[in-house]
Amino acid sequence: MSTRISDWPVAERPREKLLARGADALSDPELLAIFLRTGVAGLSAVDLARDLLAEYGNLGALLRADQARFCQTSGLGPAKYAQLQAVLAMARRHLASEVSQRCALTDPDATRDYLRLQLVGMQHEVFACVFLDTRHRVIAFEPMFRGTIDGAAVYPREVVKTALGHNAAAIICAHNHPSGVAEPSRADRDITRRLVDALALVDIRVLDHLIFAGDTSVSLAEQGLL
The missing domain is CATH 3.40.140.10 (Cytidine Deaminase, domain 2)
Incomplete structure (x- = not known):
């Protein structure tokens, strides 16, 4: 399969799949690929996501990585780390709002x-x-x-x-x-x-x-x- 997700059948592209079927229909690599947006030479964003999850063991370990380790990986860097921290902060605030009302x-x-x-x-x-x-x-x-x-x-x-x-x-x-x-x-x-x-x-x-x-x-x- 092409390393360019734009060349994939529409139903198999993570972003389109999410919009059509909801986030729960996506695997961890597919969700991570949407966050990454782009891959690296020879790897689609989904392939890069799979490699990252194999390296870290699971999605939770990747989310817990400190900046130094996170940025050591090819295709990642301070900008992606900042985006990840922003995602986590939004999730915290969303859950804080949810639990405060329940x-x-x-x-x-x-x-x-x-x-x-x-x-x-x-x-x-x-x-x-x-x-x-x-x-x-x-x-x-x-x-x-x-x-x-x-x-x-x-x-x-x-x-x-x-x-x-x-x-x-x-x-x-x-x-x-x-x-x-x-x-x-x-x-x-x-x-x-x-x-x-x-x-x-x-x-x-x-x-x-x-x-x-x-x-x-x-x-x-x-x-x-x-």
């Missing part, structure tokens, strides 16, 4: 997607909280503590103080594991219990503690650890 308990998938996007690309461990009102709608998202790749120091007193400042009725905690393993550690379970106990003193509930690692996530609530 109950976090009745739409957990949207909440999880929102938090995953907030923490994507972090090279260090970051502990964050989503503060919720009495109807469990989002008041605010705040990164609370930043640590090294080995862990973050979390101080329940600061979480309580911030929750009271937002007049929150409940919170959802989240942090990333740059190690790539989402399973909660003993320290994760311990800090969750300390937060539950501290916030209970001021009648604020901890609804969940989510741990993200790459494209996977674990809910301590779903594991019965809350």
Whole structure:
């Protein structure tokens, strides 16, 4: 097949396919090809997208790449990296708008997607909280503590103080594991219990503690650890 997508049958061109059938009908390489717009010598945008996904392993890893690594790839550069960051920022803001209007308990998938996007690309461990009102709608998202790749120091007193400042009725905690393993550690379970106990003193509930690692996530609530 020609390396020029414009030479392909119309029904097989990613942009036309998206317009005709919707984004969900496209594969990851096809979606990425629309973002890339052009290929490189000897490769169509779809071929380049396939090579990138093979190099990074999956789309999520590509989205998490830092600028230095991203720009090392032929066909990519600072302009494409800036476009990618703009896309991610728009996705974050869209999901923030969505979850702010919904109950976090009745739409957990949207909440999880929102938090995953907030923490994507972090090279260090970051502990964050989503503060919720009495109807469990989002008041605010705040990164609370930043640590090294080995862990973050979390101080329940600061979480309580911030929750009271937002007049929150409940919170959802989240942090990333740059190690790539989402399973909660003993320290994760311990800090969750300390937060539950501290916030209970001021009648604020901890609804969940989510741990993200790459494209996977674990809910301590779903594991019965809350």
